Amino acid sequence: MLKANSFADVLKHLAIMAAIVGVMVIGFFYFYLPSTTNHGESVPVPKITGMLLPDAEAYLDEQNLQFFVNDSSYNSDRKPFEILTQDPAPGAQVKEGRKIYISVNMKNPPMIKMPKLIDGSVKNAELILKSYDLKVGKITPVPDLQKNAVLKQFVNGKEVAPGESIAKGSVVDLHVGDGLGNTEFEVPEVIGMPVDEASVLLVGQGLQIGNILYVQGSGEPDGTVLKQRPFAEVGAKIRVGELVDLWVAGTEPVETIE
Structure with missing residues (x-):
C-alpha cells in the first residue's frame, strides 16, 4: 500500500501555504492598510490663529485634523477663547488625523499685584505698567511742587495701593504733580x-x-x-x-x- 503523502508532497503543500501567507501579508500592508489609513498621504495645516475655539474645532474636523489645548494666557486686546498660537505652523504638511497644538486666550484675566508707581515719574510709570500688561488711563494734573511725579493711582475710580490685587489688563488712572504747588x-x-x-x-x-x-x-x-x-x-x-x-x-x- 502506497503512502498518502510523500516527502515531496509535504514540501509542495508547505510552499503553497507559504505563498498564500506571503500574498496575504503583502496585500494587508501594501493594499488594505494604505487604503484604510491613507498611509503616505498628507494635508496642509490650515491657519487657525485668530479664530475662536468653537469655530476652529468645526473647521479642523472638516479637514480631518484634531486639536489639543496645551497652553492658555490672557491678552485684553484679544477675544475670549481666541486662538493665539498653533503648532505646526500654517502650511506645514501633516498626515490626516494629526493633532494641532494651540494656545487660547483666557476668558477671565488673572489677578496680579498692583506695582508701586507713587513718587516716580509719569514716564517711569508708563514703562512699569506696560511691563505688567496694564494700561495707562487718564492722567490728571493736581497741585504739587513735584512736577510730573505720580501722587496717586486708581483702578475703576478707586485708589489702589501698591501690592493690592487687580485684574491683568486693567486701566490705571494717575494723579501727577503740576509743579505749581497749592499755596x-x-x-x-x-x-x-x-x-x-x-x-x-x-x-x-x-x-x-x-x-x-x-x-x-x-x-x-x-x-x-x-x-x-x-x-x-x-x-x-x-x-x-x-x-x-x-x-x-x-x-x-x-x-x-x-
Whole structure:
C-alpha cells in the first residue's frame, strides 16, 4: 500500500501555504492598510490663529485634523477663547488625523499685584505698567511742587495701593504733580524796579521768570520793569511755581562771547 503523502508532497503543500501567507501579508500592508489609513498621504495645516475655539474645532474636523489645548494666557486686546498660537505652523504638511497644538486666550484675566508707581515719574510709570500688561488711563494734573511725579493711582475710580490685587489688563488712572504747588498768595508788585532786583524778588517767592520783552522809547531808564503779567491788582492771587512775564525798558542785552 502506497503512502498518502510523500516527502515531496509535504514540501509542495508547505510552499503553497507559504505563498498564500506571503500574498496575504503583502496585500494587508501594501493594499488594505494604505487604503484604510491613507498611509503616505498628507494635508496642509490650515491657519487657525485668530479664530475662536468653537469655530476652529468645526473647521479642523472638516479637514480631518484634531486639536489639543496645551497652553492658555490672557491678552485684553484679544477675544475670549481666541486662538493665539498653533503648532505646526500654517502650511506645514501633516498626515490626516494629526493633532494641532494651540494656545487660547483666557476668558477671565488673572489677578496680579498692583506695582508701586507713587513718587516716580509719569514716564517711569508708563514703562512699569506696560511691563505688567496694564494700561495707562487718564492722567490728571493736581497741585504739587513735584512736577510730573505720580501722587496717586486708581483702578475703576478707586485708589489702589501698591501690592493690592487687580485684574491683568486693567486701566490705571494717575494723579501727577503740576509743579505749581497749592499755596496761593498775592501777586508781588515789581513795576518800576530794575529787572535784576525784580527777578531776585520773584524767584525768592517761589515764582519763575517767564518771557522778558524789551521796549524802546519808554522814557524810563534802561532795565526798568514797565509792565508785568499777571498784574499786581487788588485781590489777584498766584501760586508757587507759576510764571511771571516782564516788559523792560531799553534794548535786549547782547551776549558777548569771550
